[in-house]
Amino acid sequence: MSDLKIQENIELKNFCTFAIGGPAKFFTVWKQHDEIVDILKWAKENHEQIFVFGGGSNLLFSDAGFNGLVIRNMTSQIELENRLLKVDSGLSWVRLFNFLKDKDVYGLEAFSGLPGSIGGAAYGNAGCHGTEMKDVLEKVEYVDTDTLEFHELEAKDIGFNYRHSEFKEYPERIITRVWFRLSDNPDDNTGDPHEFAEFRKAKQPQGLTTGSFFKNPEGDYAGRLIESSGMKGRKVGGIQTSDKHANFFLNDGTGTEQDVLELKDTIIQAVKEKEGIELEPEVQIIGSRLN
Ligand SMILES: Cc1cc2nc3c(=O)[nH]c(=O)nc-3n(C[C@H](O)[C@H](O)[C@H](O)COP(=O)(O)OP(=O)(O)OC[C@H]3O[C@@H](n4cnc5c(N)ncnc54)[C@H](O)[C@@H]3O)c2cc1C
Incomplete structure (x- = not known):
C-alpha cells in the first residue's frame, strides 16, 4: 500500500469555488492514477463512505460537512501520441492548455477558460460555446468502487446528454482517465480562446x-x-x-x-x-x- 496521507476534520469550503462547506471527517488528495485503489481500500477497511471531486467548481457542499472520506482528485498525467490525448481525470483545463500550447493539435479550444478538472467536465458533460464534452471525448476509464477494477467506456456508451452523463446514475464509478481524439487540421478548431476569454469577462x-x-x-x-x-x-x-x-x-x-x-x-x-x-x-x- 502506498503512503496515504489521510487528514481529519478539513473544511470543505476551502476547496470549492463557492467557498461553502463544513468539515470532512476524513480528507485525502489523490495524486497518482493507481493510488485510488489504496484510497478505496482504506475507505472500505474503515467503513467510511466516500466522495470524489475535482476542481469543486460545480458543487455545493453541506454546511454540516461530510461524514466520511472526501477525495480531492489532483491526478495530472498527460500523454499525446498520434493526436490521441490521454489525460488523468484530475488534470485542470489550465494545465492541459499549457501542455498543448506548443503542439499543433486542434479541437479543444472551446473549453479554454473552463474551471475545474477534466473528470468533472466528463461527469457533467460540460459545454462551452456550442461544444460539449461528448463531442470531443473518445473514451473514459473508470474504477468501480465495489470491485476496485478498472473499465473503459467508449464515448457513445456513456449516455451523454445536456449536462448529463451516466456517471450521475452510477455513483460507484469514479472517472480515472479520459482520451480525446484531436485533429492536425487547424480548420477543426472549436473557436478562438481569446474571443472566449473576452466573452466570459463581458458576460460573467x-x-x-x-x-x-x-x-x-x-x-x-x-x-x-x-x-x-x-x-x-x-x-x-x-x-x-x-x-x-x-x-x-x-x-x-x-x-x-x-x-x-x-x-x-x-x-x-x-x-x-x-x-x-x-x-x-x-x-x-x-x-x-x-x-
Ligand atoms: C466561473 C465559472 C464558469 C463556468 N462555466 C461553465 C461553462 O461554460 N460550461 C459548463 O459546462 N460549466 C461551467 N462551469 C461549471 C463547472 O466549471 C464545470 O461543470 C466543470 O466541468 C466542473 O468540474 P469540476 O472538476 O470543478 O467538478 P467538481 O465541482 O469537482 O465536481 C462536480 C461533480 O462531478 C463529480 N466528479 C468530479 N470528478 C469526478 C470523477 N473523476 N469521477 C466521478 N465523478 C466526478 C463530483 O462528485 C461532483 O458531483 C463554470 C463554473 C464557474 C465557477
Missing part, C-alpha cells in the same frame, strides 16, 4: 460562484427566466443572483448552504408561477443527506 461576474446554477430548459435560458420573474439581484443571507448574469449565484463570503437552498427554492417557485417552467439545478448539491 467575478467572485465566489459555481457558474450557472440552473440548467437551461430546452429552447430557453435560465438567466432570462430568472430575470423575467423578477429574481435578478434577489438575495438570501450572503447569496445573491448576479446583476450581470441572473443565473450566477454569488457568495459575498458569508453565504451558507441553507442560503443557497432557500434562494434556489424561491427562484424555482417564482419562475414556475410566472413562466410555468420548473428550473432544475445544474450544480451538484452534495447536501446533508449524506451525513
